Amino acid sequence: MTDHILSVRDLKKHFVIGHEGTVNRKPITVKAVDGISFNLHAGETFGLVGESGSGKSTVAYITVGMYQPTEGAIYFRDQDLFADSKGRPLALKKEIQIVFQDPGSSLNPRRSIKQILELPLRIHQPDKDRLTEVLRLLEMVDLPPDYMHKYPQSLSGGEKQIVAIARALATDPSLVILDEPTSALDVSVQGKVINLLIRLQREFNLTFLFITHDLSLMRNVASRVAIMYLGKICEVAEAAEFFQNPQHPYTQMLLSSIPVVSEEEEAAKPEKIISTGEIPSPVNIPQGCSFHTRCPYAMDICKRVDPVMVETGAGHVARCHLFEQPEENLTQVLEAEPGPIPQSP
Amino acid sequence: MSTPRLLEIKDLRVEFKVYGGVLKVLDGVNFSVNAGEKVGLVGETGCGKTTTMKAILRILPIPPARIAGGEIFFKGQDILRMRKRDLSKVRGSGISMIFQDPTAALNPVFTIGEQLGAVVQHARPENRRLSKRKIRDKAIIPLKEVALADPERLLDSYPIQLSGGMRQRVCIGMALATDPELLIADEPGTSLDVTIQDQVLRLLRVLVEEKGTSVILITHTLGVVRETTDRVYVMYAGNMVEEAHTRKLFAEPLHPYTQGLMQAVPKLTGGGIAEGIPGRIPSYLDPPPGCRFHTRCPRVMDICRRQKPPFFKVDEEHQVACFLYDQNHDRHKEETATL
Numbered sequence: 214m215t216d217h218i219l220s221v222r223d224l225k226k227h228f229v230i231g232h233e234g235t236v237n238r239k240p241i242t243v244k245a246v247d248g249i250s251f252n253l254h255a256g257e258t259f260g261l262v263g264e265s266g267s268g269k270s271t272v273a274y275i276t277v278g279m280y281q282p283t284e285g286a287i288y289f290r291d292q293d294l295f296a297d298s299k300g301r302p303l304a305l306k307k308e309i310q311i312v313f314q315d316p317g318s319s320l321n322p323r324r325s326i327k328q329i330l331e332l333p334l335r336i337h338q339p340d341k342d343r344l345t346e347v348l349r350l351l352e353m354v355d356l357p358p359d360y361m362h363k364y365p366q367s368l369s370g371g372e373k374q375i376v377a378i379a380r381a382l383a384t385d386p387s388l389v390i391l392d393e394p395t396s397a398l399d400v401s402v403q404g405k406v407i408n409l410l411i412r413l414q415r416e417f418n419l420t421f422l423f424i425t426h427d428l429s430l431m432r433n434v435a436s437r438v439a440i441m442y443l444g445k446i447c448e449v450a451e452a453a454e455f456f457q458n459p460q461h462p463y464t465q466m467l468l469s470s471i472p473v474v475s476e477e478e479e480a481a482k483p484e485k486i487i488s489t490g491e492i493p494s495p496v497n498i499p500q501g502c503s504f505h506t507r508c509p510y511a512m513d514i515c516k517r518v519d520p521v522m523v524e525t526g527a528g529h530v531a532r533c534h535l536f537e538q539p540e541e542n543l544t545q546v547l548e549a550e551p552g553p554i555p556q557s558p
Numbered sequence: 559m560s561t562p563r564l565l566e567i568k569d570l571r572v573e574f575k576v577y578g579g580v581l582k583v584l585d586g587v588n589f590s591v592n593a594g595e596k597v598g599l600v601g602e603t604g605c606g607k608t609t610t611m612k613a614i615l616r617i618l619p620i621p622p623a624r625i626a627g628g629e630i631f632f633k634g635q636d637i638l639r640m641r642k643r644d645l646s647k648v649r650g651s652g653i654s655m656i657f658q659d660p661t662a663a664l665n666p667v668f669t670i671g672e673q674l675g676a677v678v679q680h681a682r683p684e685n686r687r688l689s690k691r692k693i694r695d696k697a698i699i700p701l702k703e704v705a706l707a708d709p710e711r712l713l714d715s716y717p718i719q720l721s722g723g724m725r726q727r728v729c730i731g732m733a734l735a736t737d738p739e740l741l742i743a744d745e746p747g748t749s750l751d752v753t754i755q756d757q758v759l760r761l762l763r764v765l766v767e768e769k770g771t772s773v774i775l776i777t778h779t780l781g782v783v784r785e786t787t788d789r790v791y792v793m794y795a796g797n798m799v800e801e802a803h804t805r806k807l808f809a810e811p812l813h814p815y816t817q818g819l820m821q822a823v824p825k826l827t828g829g830g831i832a833e834g835i836p837g838r839i840p841s842y843l844d845p846p847p848g849c850r851f852h853t854r855c856p857r858v859m860d861i862c863r864r865q866k867p868p869f870f871k872v873d874e875e876h877q878v879a880c881f882l883y884d885q886n887h888d889r890h891k892e893e894t895a896t897l
Contacts, residue, residue: 264751369838370603399602399778400822404834426751429824433831456826470756471826472781474808478826487760488753491721 217288218388218420219253219276224285226271230496243495245271247444248285253388258414258421260435260452262428262467266495268444269424273390276422277311289388307337310381314393316373320365326351326376327361333383350379354409371402375409382413390422395430407434428471429478432456437528440464443495443503446522450529459483460531462508502534510535563631564740564772565591565614570628572609574842575621581842583609585796585850587628588869591740596766596773598783598804600819601793604839607776610793611742613638615653616645632740650681654733658745660725664717671697671713674732681736700731704761723754727761734765741766744776759786780823784808789875792816795839795850801869802876812878814855849880857882861890 226246232238246268253259263269274280276287278294278301287294289308294301313319320329330347338346348358354375365373374394381389391410395403411434414421425431431438432452439449440463448461459465466486473479490507493499499506505515514534523536572584584606591597601607612618614630616637630637632648640648657663665673674697679685688696694713701709704727717725726746733741746762747755763786766773775787783790783804790807792800792815800813811817821832837854840846846853852862861881870883881890 264753371838400780401602401819401835402838403824404822404831407831408833427824428752429826430831432826432828433824453828456828466753468826470752472756472759472779472785473826474780474784474820474823475825481827488756491723492751492754 216255217252218255218290219422220288220291221249221251221272221276222286222288224249224272224275224287225283226268226275226280227283241496244444244498245495246275246282247498249441249444249446250285251439251446251449253420253422254437255387255420256414256418257436258423258434260431260438261422261424261441262426262431262438263441264426264467264492266443266492267441268495269441270392272441273311273392273422273424276390277309278306303337307384308386309388309390310384310386311390311392312374312377312381312394315397316370316377317365317397319377320373322365324364325361326363326365326368329365329376330361330380330383333380337384346383350383353382353413354379369402370398371406374398374406378406378410378413382417385417386419388420388422390424392424393426394423396425396427403430410434428456428467429473440467443493443498445503446532447504448529448531450526454526454529456481458526458529460525460529460536461533462486462510462535463504464531466507466509502532563590564593564595564633565589565774566629566631567610567614568629568631570610570613570630571626572606572613572618573624573626575624576843579843582626582845583796583842584613584628585845585866587793587796587798589791589798591772591774593739594770594772595789596775596787598787598790599774599776599793600778600780600783600790602778602819602839605793606796607793608744611655611744611774611776614742615649615655651736652738653740653742654736654738655742656726656729656733656744656746659749660722660729661717661749663729664725666717669714669716670701670720670728674700674713674728674735677732677735697735700735701728703734703765704728704731706731722750723758726750726758730758730762730765734769734771737769738771740772740774742774742776745778746775747782748777748779755782762786780808780820792819795845796842797850797866798869798879799851800876800878800880802878806876812872812876812883813851813880814857814882815851818856859890 224246225248227242227244229240229242231241233241261269261272275282281295289305294305327347330350331343334341334343334346347361351358351360356375368376395406398406413419423435435452437449438452438455440447442463448464459468465483466488469482469485470488486509493506501517502515502520505511508515512534520532520534520537522530522532525531525536567587567589570584570587574581574583587610599607613625614637625638632652637648671694675693678696679688679693698709698713701712706712706724706727743762747758750758759782775783777783787804790802790804791798792813794815800816811820818835822834824831835854840850840853848864849862849867852858855862859881867879867881869877869879871877872883884890
């Protein structure tokens with residue numbers, strides 16, 4: 214057995230959103246996730262970053278089993294998550310839990326906190342005493358025991374999210390997917406929730422798949438980072454390496470677009486790449502490399518051929534033609550003035 | 559002060575009547591914008607940023623809202639006591655606003671051209687009688703200014719046909735179409751992705767620079783304020799707590815709330831995340847007496863519980879509403895120690 218707790222292989226998820234034509238009806242598909250692979254090491258925090266529509270949440274939903282993948286597979290400790298056509302066995306469901314972005318809508322407003330926390334216990338640990346377990350969960354996340362009789366509406370946003378975290382931990386999972394857990398919260402509350410997550414990770418040896426669009430936050434929580442653009446992964450690296458030495462032009466553009474609060478951070482950003490163009494619609498993904506419409510270094514080959522993952526350093530991979538070429542061509546391209554991007558025919 | 563004040567809010571108090579009592583939301587807000595200046599207003603959800611701005615345009619829902627006191631001067635005239643006709647002039651060509659969510663700000667059943675046309679038509683009295691053709695010609699100008707591709711076609715599109723970034727550009731164009739003297743931008747980039755937010759803010763900066771428009775930028779993202787504004791106000795629970803030149807504030811925040819906020823922002827350079835500020839924003843139904851921040855303040859003194867701190871001037875460009883910066887600070891401290 215490897216130390217990979219989760220292994221994603223060529224995962225694809227295409228949604229059919231309609232049909233075109235009248236006689237030969239062809240389905241119109243959104244390629245939300247289009248062939249991604251990555252591994253999660255046990256005990257790490259793997260960050261998945263991307264802008265809206267990049268497919269990061271779809272990856273999360275497939276992993277917890279809300280969607281079936283169109284192609285590809287996910288292995289949890291060498292066990293295929295989608296092998297059983299009757300659905301995922303309870304023992305596997307217990308291991309993978311999720312915390313959603315908006316605690317306001319992920320907690321049932323008509324259930325008390327006690328009822329909310331009891332549900333996973335009822336299903337996964339029917340033999341245990343539920344009251345003691347609920348109290349243990351509340352204590353674990355530093356909420357006073359009388360909160361068990363409260364309803365979500367009387368809690369603040371941060372507290373609601375903490376309840377959602379407690380609910381995810383109720384089944385004693387080993388992998389928790391955090392889908393933008395602090396995006397709906399204010400910065401002064403975010404710190405508390407993040408530090409709680411880090412503490413719980415240490416205490417229970419959890420592995421996190423941390424999804425966010427906030428790169429500054431990612432810098433502080435993730436051990437490895439992957440960046441997604443239109444359903445594909447562009448770059449994966451160790452967090453420190455990722456932020457100090459970003460390779461993919463999209464990563465550089467993202468990092469240089471972040472508004473920061475101090476001079477030191479300004480210095481840590483890569484050279485400014487002026488962000489241009491719109492994110493293309495996922496229904497109509499550009500040919501070749503999907504980023505070529507916005508890339509300042511776009512070359513001819515980028516419009517025709519989709520690049521493959523290339524290793525650019527230890528544990529650092531990027532999917533860009535710049536790194537596939539022999540050295541001398543590369544320097545030529547980099548020195549060339551980044552001119553306007555010609556329209557594809 | 560000799561510089562002309564474009565907008566000046568003095569001791570503004572706004573209350574909301576609700577089932578449980580009266581929410582005392584704005585508790586004596588003082589705020590000003592000079593001509594040609596870009597001012598930031600920072601604060602967390604529910605601190606009264608948007609309420610303040612809505613009071614400026616008099617678009618607060620009254621009731622339940624009630625202006626309990628204060629004055630808002632725009633070019634020397636009190637907006638709160640203005641006649642309808644003068645007010646519509648201010649709204650027409652004096653002050654424009656960009657809202658956080660461009661999807662909600664545009665009407666989904668009218669085309670961009672119809673909506674922009676209406677703005678152009680009603681901005682100035684002399685435009686009222688223009689032909690449709692002429693209005694269309696005028697409406698296309700702001701779309702060109704915000705660098706949208708194919709403006710002709712956009713005029714006939716509905717908001718749903720545009721992306722979020724394009725919609726926000728349309729809103730910016732619409733707000734600037736009337737050549738306002740003051741632009742209020744309420745979280746203009748929050749609903750957009752970082753790369754798109756960067757584009758939109760860059761565009762906004764260029765346009766206001768060109769036209770010499772004054773700007774109030776409301777946001778809870780500190781980084782955006784740092785990159786866009788000249789001067790910043792920090793707001794907490796219906797009070798202004800600190801005012802300074804942008805560079806000064808970010809180099810040396812003074813108010814304990816501002817300091818807590820700055821520390822809580824995750825840094826791109828790493829180093830972990832601060833716990834943030836303990837507790838939560840107080841209820842407006844029964845706000846704490848004295849300084850409204852004292853329940854969460856790590857450096858609270860006895861006087862903070864009794865008395866509301868006024869603005870203390872630290873230097874010409876920096877003032878802060880906190881007794882720590884009072885001349886008599888030592889005395890307050892002793893008092894606290896003896897208790």
